[in-house]
Amino acid sequence: MSFEYTPQFDTSRSDFVELNGFVDGMSSHQPSVTGRGSDDERLAHWLSLVAEKRDKISFGYLFDHLAPKIKGFLRKNGTSEVSLDDLTQEVMIKIWRYAGQFDQKKGKVTTWVFTIARNARIDLIRKENRPEPDVNDPVMVNDPPNRSDDILFAKQTSTRISEAINELPDEQKEILKYAFFEEKSHAEIAAQTGLPLGTVKSRIRLAFQRLKKTLTELDI
Amino acid sequence: MITHHPNDALLLDYASGAASEPMSLLIATHLALCPSCRRKVADYEAIGGAFVSNCGSEKISRELKSETLASLDDFLDVETCHDTSIGTRSDEPKAGIPQPLSDYCGEVDNKDVWQWAGFGIKKIPLLEIHDKFECYMLAIRGGKKVPSHDHGGSEWTLVLDGAFTDEAGHFSRGDMVEMREGEEHQPMADAGKDCICLVVAEAPVSLTGSVGRFLNPFIGN
Numbered sequence: 540m541s542f543e544y545t546p547q548f549d550t551s552r553s554d555f556v557e558l559n560g561f562v563d564g565m566s567s568h569q570p571s572v573t574g575r576g577s578d579d580e581r582l583a584h585w586l587s588l589v590a591e592k593r594d595k596i597s598f599g600y601l602f603d604h605l606a607p608k609i610k611g612f613l614r615k616n617g618t619s620e621v622s623l624d625d626l627t628q629e630v631m632i633k634i635w636r637y638a639g640q641f642d643q644k645k646g647k648v649t650t651w652v653f654t655i656a657r658n659a660r661i662d663l664i665r666k667e668n669r670p671e672p673d674v675n676d677p678v679m680v681n682d683p684p685n686r687s688d689d690i691l692f693a694k695q696t697s698t699r700i701s702e703a704i705n706e707l708p709d710e711q712k713e714i715l716k717y718a719f720f721e722e723k724s725h726a727e728i729a730a731q732t733g734l735p736l737g738t739v740k741s742r743i744r745l746a747f748q749r750l751k752k753t754l755t756e757l758d759i
Numbered sequence: 760m761i762t763h764h765p766n767d768a769l770l771l772d773y774a775s776g777a778a779s780e781p782m783s784l785l786i787a788t789h790l791a792l793c794p795s796c797r798r799k800v801a802d803y804e805a806i807g808g809a810f811v812s813n814c815g816s817e818k819i820s821r822e823l824k825s826e827t828l829a830s831l832d833d834f835l836d837v838e839t840c841h842d843t844s845i846g847t848r849s850d851e852p853k854a855g856i857p858q859p860l861s862d863y864c865g866e867v868d869n870k871d872v873w874q875w876a877g878f879g880i881k882k883i884p885l886l887e888i889h890d891k892f893e894c895y896m897l898a899i900r901g902g903k904k905v906p907s908h909d910h911g912g913s914e915w916t917l918v919l920d921g922a923f924t925d926e927a928g929h930f931s932r933g934d935m936v937e938m939r940e941g942e943e944h945q946p947m948a949d950a951g952k953d954c955i956c957l958v959v960a961e962a963p964v965s966l967t968g969s970v971g972r973f974l975n976p977f978i979g980n
Contacts, residue, residue, distance in 0.1 A: 590837055595828065599824075602819075602824055606827075607819050608812060608814045608816060610819060611815050611816060612811045612814045623817075624820070627819070628826065628827050632827060632830060635831050637838050646808070647808050649812040650804050650807065653804060653808040653810070653811045654807070657775070657807065658776070661776055668780055669776065669778075670863075672788075673859065676791060676858040678858070680791070680794060680852055682798075692802040692805040693801065695805070697808060697813075698812075700808070700809040701809045701813050715810075718771055719806065723777055724779075725769075727777065740766060743771050744768075747771075
């Protein structure tokens, strides 16, 4: 996986301005430290040093790499200018504190960071709880033994998932962007775009099916 | 065996963080019982991760970095989360109210937590401060019918114990059913056991029929 990835489709065709930003961000992507392996592997390596050795130098690399993206993500989600730095710092400190909870088998560092940023926003900005299942709950139903498609997303690099997202039809990409960049529920997306609720739901379903198909083909 | 799952849109709302607390409670409780929907939420979170990794980079001030690095010493111990259930959790599904719902509803075996709502129906109101959604536990006595009612907005019902049948099918533990605005149904609990459900409704439920209209004040609020 190279860092000089260039989107394979004609971005000028997209009439969705913000989405072009999504693509631009990717093509200008630069690693903060050079080295071998994918971005994901490097992040996971630094994070393991933070977890096991409380290594501040590795944390510094993580900070340089992740903080600008976290801040960008939080801004897109509508976090006010005054809260941006505080919330970015909060997320970075949580990465330091909870580094031991990251499990590489379950997914990528950026996925884990996304969940931390999401939860920090709900907690500190919306001041709501976000109930989650508890892995130590004896009532929780166990995962079945791994089937091959169970780990399809978890084992893909972030770049591959991004490529697959970029290949989605604009109307499906747009819905995912509303969901993840603007934190809009499907009902809010329907209200804002004027699309019928059923159309929004089916676009979400189709987008997911299509991503799965693309990632399965990449996998062969 | 769960046969009725939340749709992709609801799982996406939960994964993106857009879901309100009552909807998150509903989905999270289903997830505790449903490994395949947990997998899907994890997949959506991976999509969220791709969005984060492709965010345009913002400028970070030197002060923010030095301030952050300076505060690391306050948290020298790394916090881990051990899954202590490994070995204790059997593959046999266990009855009971799963987390996170049990944090909200208390001990459902305790009669005192239930409010009588008439006609073999009891309820426990949850998250009453929420203005957009009503959220409550419902217990329908085995063999009883809930009066026919339609819906002013969407309503979601997650079965936790017992089972019920309505026009759309048969629903048992872990199954989730969505009723859309204007849709009408008349659930009937299977005989022999109370059917306990978690219900989240967008707008107050309105009952139809003469008994229904009479029951409205009990079910709605």
